[in-house]
Amino acid sequence: MNMSRIIILARRVAQQLVADKRTLALIIVVPVILLTVAGVLIRVEPSGLSIAVVNQDAGMVLGTQSINLGDRLTANLQNFELFDTQLMAADEAKRKIEDGELDAVITLPPDFSAQVAQSRQLILNVQFEGSNPTVAEKLRNAFEQVGDQALAGLASLQVSDSGNPAAAIETDLNATYLNGGEEFDTLDYTASALIGVFVFLFVFILTSISFLRERLAGTLERLQATPIQPLEIIIGYMLGFLIFGLLQGVITLLYTVFVLNIHYHGNLLNVFVIESLLVVVSVNLGIFLSTFARNEFQVLQFIPLVVVTQVFLGGVLWPIEEMPGWLQPIAYMMPLTHANTALRAIMMTGESLGGVWVQVLALVAIGVAVIGLSARTAGRVRM
């Protein structure tokens, strides 16, 4: 192994990319455009929402005043324009939310008013349909507002039994979800995975095409008539593309965090470690598969095969746990699956590398395997 030859090759790969200004711009511009489109589509204002209230509240008598918080809440909900509010029985509401006709059901028990007065907390029992996190997020905010509105003006409730002003009653949601969870919205979930997809996609395309050209132009034959070893060629390629892969990573990350405002709790260095592993896998897969192509068109055919299948099966769009059992082992063989899982954990919950060691190990193992494949083919001029 000769470091100076590796660096000479890495420098050449970098020089070629710098010379090709259009490609260089696309590496940065395309992810930004795609992320923006994804952001707009995912965060579009929801409309046509409908909720149901199952109001069983019997009300209560406080001093001379008869209070029914349930009725007040329902009236307030009906004033909201964001959603359509219907009153219905519990079993009807259950059936409709399961059919997807309702986005949320609020259930007010018979002792609702009494409980609020006693516990000094307004707890709304809400079941969200939940398959679109954006909708659930909007409804949550609205419901908290409605709770506060219902309490407003009920001065008698704001006074404790001893006659002193009590702490204000707060509204809280006891939320359950038919599907999905509450913590993040879809863009958080998608964008973190997309950052991995972009690095993988661009490095794969660039490597496979530049290596194919190397073979077609005869420069690979000339490389083989120099003392450089196949492994040195591969490492040089990896170093050359790593610089641009990480550059793209930083820019897409900054864009998603500061422009698209996704939740980000991660450590940039951890993101880089995962991206570097992806670049290693991608460069070697590109070199290996370019051996099976005779021209640029044939290389392009590998993109659906290698990249799109990984986007479908790698948990970018659909959770792996929900896939049919026989598909799951295939998903776990794909590098993007592990990268996505790791990037999500790092970016969304601030997981350390130790917390994603399984994924790191899987990526290293896949990396070693593809280096083995590409090292065998990088030494061959003709197939």
Added chain:
Amino acid sequence: MSNNPPEPVKIEGVYKKFGTVEALRGLSLSIRRGEIFGVLGPNGAGKSTLIRSIVGLIKPDQGRVMVLGEAMPNKPILSRLGYMTQASALYDDLTVWQNVAFFAGLMGCQEDAKIQAALELVELAHRADSPIRTLSGGMRQRVSLASVMAHQPEIILLDEPTVGVDPQLRAQFWAHFRRLTEQGITIIVSSHVMDEAERCDRLGFIRGGQLLAEGSADALRQQAGQANLEDAFLWFAQQKEVTQ
């Protein structure tokens, strides 16, 4: 250096088969230091296979290829060789300088002065910063030549270097080759153009993967009793058929 430096290239009974095609059939050849040796023969005679086995790109099935005293393939010895492929194999997006510096660097030469000297020899120093894609075909060939000689190899192998090159440039190329041999460099050049053969010190006639004859152009003509090299080649080819 020992008193008897090994011959630059010594080929001993090399046999190579690709599938069912016998590219080289027991070929032996010895090349002397500081000469221009021409490998002559029609297309498909095995010229490229011979040159590629000297650079170690092809491992012979039988026999052996010795370069500077080492059996090929041998990676470290390659830094003392320069190999120019048939088509000019360069990186289109990179500049002239970047291309030459890249190949020289892989051979272990990172001195700007040597790269500059190589560019001056092929008269392209003024285009050092031009990307290859902006150059004409002839200029590319000259960059290609600069990129195989910048690291000052002891042996330069040129596979049909003047294919598609205009006569004026061809004359320039041969002038470059001659200048290089004056520095003690051995040049092996393949061609199927007989008039180029006149410029070589010695020639090897190759056909069907075998060596028909070997010697200077004059000696070969004399031996065949023919007035020109083309007829001499045909005469040797006929002799071979008769003896088989």
